[in-house]
Amino acid sequence: MNSAASPCGARLLAGIALAAAPLAGAAHAQERDPFAPRPPLPLLRDDVAGTRQIPGYAAPGVRMGAFLVVPQVSLAAEADSNVLNRRTDKRGDTALTLSGGFAAHADLGRTSLGLSASGSAARYARLTGQNHETYALEAKAAVPLGSVLELGTGVSWSRQQEPNYSASAAGGDSATLYHQLGGTLGLAADLGPTRLSARLDLDRIDYLPVSRAGFRVDQSFRDQRVLTARLRAEHALAAGRTLFAQASYRSANSLHPAPCCDRTARGGEIVAGIKGNFAHLVSAELAAGYQWRNYRSAALRDYRGAGWRAKVEWYATPLISVALSARRDVVDSGRPTSAGVVVDSLRAQVFYELKRNVNLVASAGLARESYRDDVTAGLTGRTVGAGLEARVALSSRYLVGAFARFRNRSSDSPLLPSQGSAVEGGLSLRLTL
Numbered sequence: 527m528n529s530a531a532s533p534c535g536a537r538l539l540a541g542i543a544l545a546a547a548p549l550a551g552a553a554h555a556q557e558r559d560p561f562a563p564r565p566p567l568p569l570l571r572d573d574v575a576g577t578r579q580i581p582g583y584a585a586p587g588v589r590m591g592a593f594l595v596v597p598q599v600s601l602a603a604e605a606d607s608n609v610l611n612r613r614t615d616k617r618g619d620t621a622l623t624l625s626g627g628f629a630a631h632a633d634l635g636r637t638s639l640g641l642s643a644s645g646s647a648a649r650y651a652r653l654t655g656q657n658h659e660t661y662a663l664e665a666k667a668a669v670p671l672g673s674v675l676e677l678g679t680g681v682s683w684s685r686q687q688e689p690n691y692s693a694s695a696a697g698g699d700s701a702t703l704y705h706q707l708g709g710t711l712g713l714a715a716d717l718g719p720t721r722l723s724a725r726l727d728l729d730r731i732d733y734l735p736v737s738r739a740g741f742r743v744d745q746s747f748r749d750q751r752v753l754t755a756r757l758r759a760e761h762a763l764a765a766g767r768t769l770f771a772q773a774s775y776r777s778a779n780s781l782h783p784a785p786c787c788d789r790t791a792r793g794g795e796i797v798a799g800i801k802g803n804f805a806h807l808v809s810a811e812l813a814a815g816y817q818w819r820n821y822r823s824a825a826l827r828d829y830r831g832a833g834w835r836a837k838v839e840w841y842a843t844p845l846i847s848v849a850l851s852a853r854r855d856v857v858d859s860g861r862p863t864s865a866g867v868v869v870d871s872l873r874a875q876v877f878y879e880l881k882r883n884v885n886l887v888a889s890a891g892l893a894r895e896s897y898r899d900d901v902t903a904g905l906t907g908r909t910v911g912a913g914l915e916a917r918v919a920l921s922s923r924y925l926v927g928a929f930a931r932f933r934n935r936s937s938d939s940p941l942l943p944s945q946g947s948a949v950e951g952g953l954s955l956r957l958t959l
Contacts (some may be wrong), residue, residue, distance in 0.1 A: 568849075570801070570809045570839055570875070576877030576885070583883055583919045585958040590630075593641070597628040597959045602927075604952030609653055610699070611691040611935065611946045618948075621656070623648040638668040655737055655787055656700040660685050666710075678712040678725070690944060691935055693867060693907060696745055697808055697943040698736035702860070703941045704748075705732045719762040727754040728917045732781075746782035747862050750789065753777045764858075767787040767802030770813070784862045787826055787899075791865075793819030793832050793856070810838045819856050819866055826865050827898045847877040860943055863900040870894045883919040897942065928955040 570576045587596040602625070607618040627644030642692060645661040666680030688695045688702040696702045712725035729752045733745035760774040773796045780789040799813030817833035837851040852872045859867045873891035880886055896906035913931030934947035 568647070569832075570811060570837065571755070571841070571846060574839075574841045575843075575845050575879040576849075576875075576887070577847075578879070580882050580919070583922050585922055588959055592632040592634055593630045593639075595628055595630040597626075598956055599624075599669065600954055600956035601625075602952055604950065606948055606950050608641045608946050608948035609650070609656060609852040610692065611695075611944045611948065613940075613945045616946065616948075617653060619650050619653045619656070621648050621650045623722040627662075636670040640664075640666045645920040653699075653734065655700040658687055658703060660687055660703075662686070671713075671762075674716050676716070678710070678714065678716045680708075680710045682706070682708045686917050687861075691909075691933055691940075691943060691946070691948070693869075693935075695734075695736075695944050696736040698743060699736040702736055702745075703734045703736075704745075706730070723758045725756045725758075727756075728752070729754075730781075747780070747782040747784040747787075747789070748858070748860070751779045751781060760919075765803065767800060767804075769800050771800075772796070772813075776819075783823075786823075787863050787865070788821070788823040789820040789826070789865050791819050791856065793817070793824075793829075794932075795930065796837070797833060799835075803953035807841045808839065809841075810836075812836050812838075817854070817856060821865065825900065827903070829866050829868065829898070831868075846881040849873075849875045849877070859897070861900075864897055866898055868896040868898070870896075885917045887915045887917075889913050889915075895942075905937060905939045905942060907942045909933070909935045913950075923958055925956040925958070927956070928952070 532720040549680070553780040567577045571577065572579075585596050585598070587594045589595075601623050602623045603620065604623070605618070605620045608616040609619045610617055623646055625644065625646035628642065630641040632639045642664045643662070645659065647659045648657060651658045662682065662684035664680065664684075666678070669677045669679075684706050686704060686706060688704070689858055690697075690702070694702075706729060708727065708729040709727060710727045712723060714721065714723040731748070731750055733748045735742045735744050737743070754774060755777045756772065756774045758770065760768050760770040762768050773794070775794040776792070778789065778791050778793075783789060795817045797815030799811065801809075801811035803809050813836070814832065814834040816829070816831070818830045835851075835852050835853040837849065839850075840848045840877060842848055846922045850873070852870075853882040854873075855869045856865050857869055858865050871891065871893040874889065876885040876888045878888070890912040891910070895909070897903065897905045897907070911931065911933040913929060915929040916927065918926045929950070931950045932947070932951070935945050937945055938948075
């Protein structure tokens with residue numbers, strides 16, 4: 527999924543506010559990689575606390591021909607003291623969410639295939655306007671073209687929700703939902719210590735109307751088609767380190783622009799950095815460069831400036847991992863007359879393997895939003911969050927989870943949407959075959 531599309535902002539801020547959940551800024555921020563058969567891990571290494579797979583607790587899956595299929599179903603009960611995320615007229619509620627899906631993977635010689643499907647239905651006790659369903663379907667493949675070339679391709683279709691506490695949410699009485707259809711095509715060359723890759727992503731995003739004070743509010747001004755082209759080069763050094771450089775170009779066409787503010791824009795990013803092991807117990811990925819975005823509409827302000835991403839991890843003991851990450855993104859807001867919000871975020875996590883089958887994750891994060899258009903020019907928003915999550919694997923099939931979180935989104939101006947604080951908590955049970 528395209529990291530620069532509007533939902534990226536929602537997921538970035540959602541991840542910070544949720545705190546104990548996996549980094550959601552990256553959900554759209556995590557780059558879709560057609561050559562990777564499985565989702566990225568929360569840490570750079572897979573053999574440390576927080577990512578280590580304990581023998582005997584891995585889901586066995588179901589073998590269906592060449593595919594290993596891992597189905598799962600989960601039930602979560604949650605409570606939120608401020609579901610609509612408002613400064614006044616705060617309304618708390620409880621909700622049940624039933625989720626299910628599967629992930630399938632097959633290696634046919636050197637060809638890798640992946641299929642996944644998931645869906646969920648959330649039901650609230652009192653705020654029934656927040657009831658919603660989401661789903662996601664994805665298929666991808668990596669096919670060798672000779673000894674050094676590999677072709678990657680994938681398609682996806684999803685219906686997703688933007689959390690009410692994100693800058694991208696519409697701020698209505700109902701859930702903010704959108705459909706996303708995406709396709710990707712890539713080519714990679716493995717030249718020993720050097721790896722080159724090129725990728726094209728095409729995404730179409732369509733927003734559903736929301737309800738506000740009993741009226742349906744159109745959100746089609748946010749609909750867009752986004753084409754992103756990326757080039758990346760990596761070169762392995764000694765001591766487990768890799769230099770890399772990446773350039774991207776993004777073309778976003780507004781499908782139903784508002785009369786005042788056409789969000790059609792062109793932009794890109796050029797960054798370079800290094801990743802790998804910097805000490806026996808320290809790994810990092812550091813990148814810095816230049817970002818830009820130019821809008822068709824004169825009512826929207828162009829952006830040119832620094833861009834960066836950084837992640838530093840310290841594996842303090844065999845049972846404790848500490849991760850610190852920071853990044854800058856340019857995202858779209860949920861306001862019709864405001865776009866190109868610059869978001870700087872910082873996040874810290876501590877992973878503690880209390881027992882072989884018991885993991886704790888403590889997190890804290892903050893983000894600063896800089897608004898640059900219409901009457902919001904010069905205004906800033908702030909999001910802070912902290913939380914604690916526990917995961918207990920009862921066996922290879924059953925996982926029990928619990929979490930408690932605090933979030934607060936604030937600004938000096940009432941013009942910015944989705945301001946308010948809340949406390950959340952919940953329990954979940956997951957069955958994996």
